[in-house]
Amino acid sequence: MILVTGADGYMGWPLMLKLGRMYPDERVVGVDHFGRRRWVQEIGSVSAIPVSSMDERLRAAKEHGISNLSFVEADLTDRDAVHRILQTFRPRVILHLAAQPSAPYSHINGKLADYTQENNNRMCRNLLWGLKELGLENTHFIETTTTGTYGAPNFTIPEGFLKVETPTGSDILPFPGMATSWYHMSKCNDVNNLSLASRLWGLTVTDLRTSIVFGTGTEETALDPRLATRFDFDFYFGVVTNRFCAQVLAGHPITLYGRGEQKKPMISLRDAVESLARAVELPLHRSYRVYNQMTILASPKELAETIRTASEQSGIPAIVQSVPNPRKENEVHQMKMENSGFLSDLLPGKPVTLEEGIREMLRDLKPFSHIFREYIDRFMARE
Numbered sequence: 001m002i003l004v005t006g007a008d009g010y011m012g013w014p015l016m017l018k019l020g021r022m023y024p025d026e027r028v029v030g031v032d033h034f035g036r037r038r039w040v041q042e043i044g045s046v047s048a049i050p051v052s053s054m055d056e057r058l059r060a061a062k063e064h065g066i067s068n069l070s071f072v073e074a075d076l077t078d079r080d081a082v083h084r085i086l087q088t089f090r091p092r093v094i095l096h097l098a099a100q101p102s103a104p105y106s107h108i109n110g111k112l113a114d115y116t117q118e119n120n121n122r123m124c125r126n127l128l129w130g131l132k133e134l135g136l137e138n139t140h141f142i143e144t145t146t147t148g149t150y151g152a153p154n155f156t157i158p159e160g161f162l163k164v165e166t167p168t169g170s171d172i173l174p175f176p177g178m179a180t181s182w183y184h185m186s187k188c189n190d191v192n193n194l195s196l197a198s199r200l201w202g203l204t205v206t207d208l209r210t211s212i213v214f215g216t217g218t219e220e221t222a223l224d225p226r227l228a229t230r231f232d233f234d235f236y237f238g239v240v241t242n243r244f245c246a247q248v249l250a251g252h253p254i255t256l257y258g259r260g261e262q263k264k265p266m267i268s269l270r271d272a273v274e275s276l277a278r279a280v281e282l283p284l285h286r287s288y289r290v291y292n293q294m295t296i297l298a299s300p301k302e303l304a305e306t307i308r309t310a311s312e313q314s315g316i317p318a319i320v321q322s323v324p325n326p327r328k329e330n331e332v333h334q335m336k337m338e339n340s341g342f343l344s345d346l347l348p349g350k351p352v353t354l355e356e357g358i359r360e361m362l363r364d365l366k367p368f369s370h371i372f373r374e375y376i377d378r379f380m381a382r383e
């Protein structure tokens, strides 16, 4: 049995469908507390692609032959609820995706910074301790942390570990948490706890450092509008690629923060979901293993130009406008990142390119242009 936390989310729902199809003889149970739906509403925005209720999603999945999915509504910061779920299902694999995943949201005020870290870190601790306390040490625990834990060092970022040479000796150490937001730091805290739990109890832990995920869906979400996943485009929950595409379709300039020349790691939603579903097949390695879940390195400026060109080719005029950068970041940092372990173990096929991904997004999102126009003020931060 496979447990997916964050099953109602942007990545979690397409992952449920993919797992359901790839492992038809195994039950796939999703858990969520629908927080993402509430947070987006709270900041005055909407998912541009309408999302069905969970009941409707499960009904539609069944109609399309995916009948091994179940869902439990629960808040995973509740330790008793986590124990009940683990005890009932005794999963062989947990894919832990649940999180408050927005850096800008975690920066609105101290209360939300606190909420983000408490929510994310408590869930991770509850799940790890639940495995220990219920004797589930053979469960493979997989979490999507983030490439944002690495910060922006001036050397090629390895997959999780650094060889450190000192005058008195050398060692292989976990990469230090160099995050630049309260949300990203919550994932650095998880990284430390994941590695600790694996060292203490011999748990098999796979940490996928997920990069910026872009796209509108997967093969499964395209089967039926009721199977669609959410698409956020606002200042707080819209990641850069998704927000830029929404901006051109709204007739709004593509807002480039500052110079925007720093390289950022990215991956399409299709490749992110595919590689997570494959991670289920990794053998029990009884260690703490890290993969950099990324396939593309591009700067926001390159991204904006690629979107502008694709948009003009499909007859939609677009302009790029530089605006003051609301973030504290090096606007020219040329990030380099190792991902060979990830590609060889979890994504053997040819990854989706940025150009392909963007063309697909503009095509899929065109029918929702009126939503982007209606919520055009949401591209900006709340006053």
Ligand SMILES: NC(=O)c1ccc[n+]([C@@H]2O[C@H](COP(=O)([O-])OP(=O)(O)OC[C@H]3O[C@@H](n4cnc5c(N)ncnc54)[C@H](O)[C@@H]3O)[C@@H](O)[C@H]2O)c1
Binding pocket: 005, 006, 007, 008, 009, 010, 011, 012, 031, 032, 033, 034, 035, 036, 037, 074, 075, 076, 077, 096, 097, 098, 099, 100, 101, 119, 123, 144, 145, 146, 147, 210, 211, 212, 213, 214, 239
């Ligand atoms: N999307 C990206 O670009 C990206 C990049 C790097 C890392 N990640 C990580 O990947 C994971 C999935 O991201 P996403 O974009 O699908 O986010 P998402 O917000 O769409 O999905 C996360 C889900 O977790 C649920 N959740 C949060 N707290 C919960 C709680 N206490 N109890 C139960 N459910 C809870 C939310 O309701 C939401 O549906 C997250 O861990 C995120 O940090 C995402």
